[in-house]
Amino acid sequence: MVHTPIHASWTNQIEIFFSIVQRKVVQPNDFMDLTEVRDRLRPFEDRYNATAQPFQWKFTTSDLDDLLARLDRHTLTDRHQESSVSLAA
Known part of the structure; x- marks a missing residue:
């Protein structure tokens, strides 16, 4: 699986423009x-x-960088909790 960027993607520009057109024109x-x-x-x-x-x-x-660090911490916490649950079972 390939995760495309959600920020700074050229498609964001297109989505913003079509959103403006939808609200103001059509x-x-x-x-x-x-x-x-x-x-x-x-x-x-x-x-x-x-x-x-x-x-x-x-x-x-x-x-x-801050977002990626938070995601890493979140992922590590989830993995730790999953391993604790599987050990308890």
Whole structure:
């Protein structure tokens, strides 16, 4: 199994953009045909491209190090508890 990164992944950028589109453009979802969808999306796309700013990520490499250390401690605790339970059984 391969675990893909959950932070700093390019898919996060896509998910954020589609979330914005969903909230600001396609709600309510009451389109009669695809032409109406296009007519609502095009002006939003033009405005978004003209005003978009990079997202300011707050998750740093030191945050990642802290998270990994907490996960390691948690994993070690779980393994210790599992071995204690199996010895008691």
